[in-house]
Amino acid sequence: MTSLQALSADILKEVITPRPVQSYKGTFGRCVLIGGNNQFGGAIIMATMAAVYAGTGLVTAATDPINITALRTRLPEAMVIDYQDFNQLATLLSSADSIVVGPGLGETETSLKILKFVFNQVHANQCLIIDGSAITLVANHHLTLPKAQIIFTPHEMEWQRLSGIAIADQTEVNNQAAQAKLGAMVMVKKHHTKIYTNQDVYQLTIGTPAQATGGMGDTLAGIVGAFTAQFRTDYQKSALAAVYAHSAIAEELAANQYVVLPTQISAQLPQFMHQISQPDERPIGFI
Numbered sequence: 001m002t003s004l005q006a007l008s009a010d011i012l013k014e015v016i017t018p019r020p021v022q023s024y025k026g027t028f029g030r031c032v033l034i035g036g037n038n039q040f041g042g043a044i045i046m047a048t049m050a051a052v053y054a055g056t057g058l059v060t061a062a063t064d065p066i067n068i069t070a071l072r073t074r075l076p077e078a079m080v081i082d083y084q085d086f087n088q089l090a091t092l093l094s095s096a097d098s099i100v101v102g103p104g105l106g107e108t109e110t111s112l113k114i115l116k117f118v119f120n121q122v123h124a125n126q127c128l129i130i131d132g133s134a135i136t137l138v139a140n141h142h143l144t145l146p147k148a149q150i151i152f153t154p155h156e157m158e159w160q161r162l163s164g165i166a167i168a169d170q171t172e173v174n175n176q177a178a179q180a181k182l183g184a185m186v187m188v189k190k191h192h193t194k195i196y197t198n199q200d201v202y203q204l205t206i207g208t209p210a211q212a213t214g215g216m217g218d219t220l221a222g223i224v225g226a227f228t229a230q231f232r233t234d235y236q237k238s239a240l241a242a243v244y245a246h247s248a249i250a251e252e253l254a255a256n257q258y259v260v261l262p263t264q265i266s267a268q269l270p271q272f273m274h275q276i277s278q279p280d281e282r283p284i285g286f287i
């Protein structure tokens with residue numbers, strides 16, 4: 001049995017290092033995000049914004065065509081394709097470092113077909129972040145997981161669907177047993193999120209109720225996608241740093257705000273990451 005470790009700010013400096021001078025966009029990873037049906041276009045826009053603002057070299061969103069104009073208008077830095085164009089999607093996925101699937105994907109036959117296609121294409125050295133609707137689809141359709149560096153990012157109800165553990169029974173012991181069966185990294189998101197790996201359990205000890213608003217998890221999924229694509233040494237450490245950064249920025253903003261909008265967290269990422277990457281020992285804080 002492993003013991004619970006509090007996640008500390010040290011993870012940020014360990015992962016977010018200064019950019020090498022000899023570099024180009026390809027140096028900082030390729031992230032593909034798949035989601036956003038005709039109801040949940042905002043989810044894929046927020047996840048994609050987070051991936052861009054967290055410094056991924058190249059970001060592409062695969063989404064319902066209804067979202068393409070909005071995505072291009074809001075986020076010209078990202079490329080966009082139709083998520084049902086499987087030829088284009090296959091090419092994109094083959095060169096991705098990380099893949100985020102699920103924000104706003106929905107639970108229809110089309111959503112399931114897309115998720116199955118992604119699972120079929122992914123390869124072992126890629127990081128696959130399974131979020132939102134994709135978690136529910138895996139649970140409801142008992143999908144077999146592909147061989148990849150898999151990270152699940154469920155909220156408590158999504159975790160109940162995936163693990164079969166009722167929210168009231170989601171204790172550390174029960175969750176660890178379910179994680180071991182899955183064999184993947186699992187972030188059970190809530191106030192003081194817990195992260196389960198094959199070796200360890202971590203707890204986030206920062207964060208604020210100002211984060212309790214739609215799109216907050218979509219944004220986290222995008223940051224996890226960005227950090228795992230960009231900081232390739234250890235995908236689990238990169239994911240831990242993403243969780244920490246997401247809530248650290250939220251806390252800073254919540255000092256002066258009743259609610260923190262997901263897109264505000266993304267907007268602060270470049271400044272926050274710059275400050276972390278500085279060699280001196282200034283306290284964390286970007287304002």
Ligand SMILES: NC(=O)C1=CN([C@@H]2O[C@H](COP(=O)(O)OP(=O)(O)OC[C@H]3O[C@@H](n4cnc5c(N)ncnc54)[C@H](OP(=O)(O)O)[C@@H]3O)[C@@H](O)[C@H]2O)[C@@H](O)CC1
Binds near residue numbers: 102132155189218
């Ligand atoms: N702007 C957009 O496009 C947005 C699109 N989004 C996309 O929508 C898709 C569906 O995701 P979802 O999370 O909204 O719905 P679902 O999986 O059914 O879970 C909700 C059910 O679980 C329950 N519940 C219990 N505990 C809970 C907890 N701790 N945290 C959360 N819920 C908890 C909850 O209980 P209740 O609130 O009724 O008390 C309710 O019954 C997904 O793809 C996502 O990416 C969203 O990100 C929003 C912004």
Ligand SMILES: Nc1ncnc2c1ncn2[C@@H]1O[C@H](COP(=O)(O)OP(=O)(O)O)[C@@H](O)[C@H]1O
Binds near residue numbers: 191209218219
């Ligand atoms: N009261 C709270 N305190 C701290 N963090 C919270 C709180 N409520 C929600 N969060 C965080 O907000 C995010 C919500 O994720 P999720 O439910 O998937 O949102 P969405 O699907 O709407 O984007 C998680 O990172 C969770 O830890």
Ligand SMILES: [Mg+2]
Binds near residue numbers: 132155217218
């Ligand atoms: Mg979510």
